[in-house]
């Protein structure tokens with residue numbers, strides 16, 4: 001069931017999503033060689049709670065094992081998504097995808113950003129550039145009259161044309177009072193296929209893109225997802241609403257940009 005949102009509901013969703021941009025910007029100030037993802041999680045959780053919101057990921061249920069133990073997912077290098085924060089310091093040349101979900105005034109935000117740690121290789125940088133580009137190519141297709149498949153196709157085309165892998169097992173989704181609502185928004189698909197896009201639809205688009213194979217497997221902790229060939233993966237995510245015919249992006253990378261300055265990709 002797809003819930004179309006009213007203007008008032010969209011503004012509440014925007015608040016929950018803008019908070020994530022601020023959380024990620026706080027973390028951007030700290031991401032450098034030597035810091036651990038557990039330290040980042042602690043800062044994120046405090047920041048979210050200090051702003052009157054709840055971290056949706058904390059204790060998120062898992063059909064395969066224990067609930068998620070942290071407030072952010074921190075997926076490092078070959079981890080694609082759902083990495084559990086730990087005490088391993090980040091190293092120069094690593095990448096870390098930080099996915100964050102908030103609930104504020106009854107509505108959920110969901111957004112993710114992949115950060116380079118110090119200087120990264122040209123190859124890695126290109127993966128980040130293309131994954132983010134794919135996100136915006138998908139967003140361009142999120143207009144009234146198009147279908148979900150138009151978004152999916154645009155993301156897939158952008159990445160596969162450059163030789164990258166597009167993960168199939170995890171997809172974008174509707175967002176609202178619940179972090180995961182209908183419809184699903186795959187990162188692969190055919191133009192003109194799927195559900196028709198309408199004003200009031202709120203969705204999260206989130207390409208999960210790999211440098212090599214698209215094949216993945218689950219780590220022993222039953223959360224972390226890594227690439228089979230252990231090559232790097234990137235993940236960017238915006239939540240948006242289709243309003244007045246086109247995409248109104250509810251989350252924001254602007255605060256991250258202010259922190260990273262010239263290093264913002």
Ligand code: MG
Nearest residue numbers: 099110111112
């Ligand atoms: Mg997310």
Ligand code: MG
Nearest residue numbers: 110204206237
């Ligand atoms: Mg999501």
